[in-house]
Amino acid sequence: MNDMKRVFITGASSGIGEALAMRYAEQGAILGLAARREPQLRELAARLPNAQKHRVYPLDVTDAAALRAAAEDFIVANGGCDVVIANAGISRGTLTEIADDLAVFERILATNVSATFATFSPFIGTMKRQAQAGSRDCRLVGIASVAGIRGLPGAAGYSASKAAVISYCESLRVELARSGVRVVTIAPGYIDTPMTRVNRYPMPFLMPAPEFARRAVEAIDAGVSYRVIPWQMGVVAKLLRLLPNALYDLAFSRAPHKTREPQP
Numbered sequence: 001m002n003d004m005k006r007v008f009i010t011g012a013s014s015g016i017g018e019a020l021a022m023r024y025a026e027q028g029a030i031l032g033l034a035a036r037r038e039p040q041l042r043e044l045a046a047r048l049p050n051a052q053k054h055r056v057y058p059l060d061v062t063d064a065a066a067l068r069a070a071a072e073d074f075i076v077a078n079g080g081c082d083v084v085i086a087n088a089g090i091s092r093g094t095l096t097e098i099a100d101d102l103a104v105f106e107r108i109l110a111t112n113v114s115a116t117f118a119t120f121s122p123f124i125g126t127m128k129r130q131a132q133a134g135s136r137d138c139r140l141v142g143i144a145s146v147a148g149i150r151g152l153p154g155a156a157g158y159s160a161s162k163a164a165v166i167s168y169c170e171s172l173r174v175e176l177a178r179s180g181v182r183v184v185t186i187a188p189g190y191i192d193t194p195m196t197r198v199n200r201y202p203m204p205f206l207m208p209a210p211e212f213a214r215r216a217v218e219a220i221d222a223g224v225s226y227r228v229i230p231w232q233m234g235v236v237a238k239l240l241r242l243l244p245n246a247l248y249d250l251a252f253s254r255a256p257h258k259t260r261e262p263q264p
Contacts, residue, residue, distance in 0.1 A: 004053075006078045008032035008071065010061050010119050011088030013040040015193030016143065019213035020085060025049045027217075032074040032081075034067070035088070036060050061088040061115035062107075071122035080130050083220060085141040086119040088112075091158045091195055105157040112161035116142055116168060124181065131180025138180065139220050142169040144187040146228060149237045153252055162187075166226075173225060182223040186216050189233030205232045 007024045011017040013035035021031055025048040035041045038058035045054045055077060057070035075081055089112045094101040120140050127138035147155060148162030166185055173183035190196055190203035191212045207230050219227040228234030240248065 005029040005083065006032075006074070006081045007083040007085065008034070008074055008081055008119075008123070009085045009087055010034045010067075010115070011143075013037045013044060015195055016188065016191060016209060016212065016216075017085075017087045018044055019209035020087065020216065021048065022210070023213040023217050024083075025054070029083075030054065030078055032057060032070065032078075034059055034061070034070055061119065062110045064115075064118040064121075067115070067118045068122045071119075075123070075126050080126055080136065081123050081138075082127075082130075082136050083139045083141065084120060084123045084127075085143065085220075086116040087141075087143040088115055088119075089143065089145075089161075089195075091155065093154045094157045095154070096156060101157075105160075108157040108161050109164070112158070113164045113168065116165055120172070124176070127181045128176075128179045137182070137223065139182050139184055139223065140169075140172065140176075141184045141186060141220055142166075144169070144185050146187050146189050146233050146237045148187065150240050150248065150252075170226075182225075184220050184224060185226045186219060187226070187228045187234075187237070188212060188216075189228065189230055189236075204236070205230050 007029045009017050009021055012021050012033040021033055031054040033041055033045055034057040041056050045056050055074055059066040090108055092104050094104050130136040131138045142165050144165040145162040147159045148166045151159040169183050169185040190206045192206055192208050212229055215229045228237055
């Protein structure tokens with residue numbers, strides 16, 4: 001049996017995915033790195049510790065067949081998998097009144113929600129067998145967002161997708177509860193990545209991506225069911241969830257909206 005942790009990460013070419021890859025590689029893990037941007041993906045793999053051990057999968061996570069092929073290759077190459085992180089995600093400003101934004105909305109849901117299912121699906125059988133043999137602690141990790149806790153103006157697609165990820169991972173967690181495979185939901189607050197740098201509004205408790213990765217890996221190793229990072233955003237999220245709709249609507253109807261980008 002290989003003693004190195006085997007970790008498969010989608011959306012690995014930048015941002016949170018890149019930071020998680022670097023954190024795991026520093027710990028000696030063998031990585032499967034999946035993302036659309038092949039040059040950035042290969043550049044990342046080349047500068048990680050044990051570069052020759054990692055496998056690169058240039059793909060779009062909305063292509064379920066490509067994801068399954070990558071999963072099968074990684075499992076065969078490494079004799080299994082211990083951690084799968086469905087991290088790939090996109091965020092765009094959308095307005096329901098604009099008909100052309102339906103395509104953007106659908107793309108967000110396909111990338112952030114359906115692809116989470118497609119990422120986990122090909123690994124579950126192998127991970128169940130590993131867990132039942134008592135040979136490995138297996139984790140399926142969904143990267144959600146505090147945006148999934150209450151809907152944000154101008155970000156209906158993104159908020160809806162991350163709420164769906166939270167509920168989906170919860171369903172999967174209880175579904176697999178007796179299998180030995182743990183499902184972990186990580187809900188980032190504002191993390192300093194290319195995705196958040198385009199925001200034109202204040203971002204409280206903004207956290208560097210490497211620090212987020214450190215805390216996320218600790219939570220994954222512990223097998224927690226759900227964690228908001230940083231914790232301060234977790235407190236804010238709980239308070240927002242308790243806020244009556246009338247007060248929430250009053251406060252956030254005046255908040256800065258996520259900017260809608262003109263569609264090509």
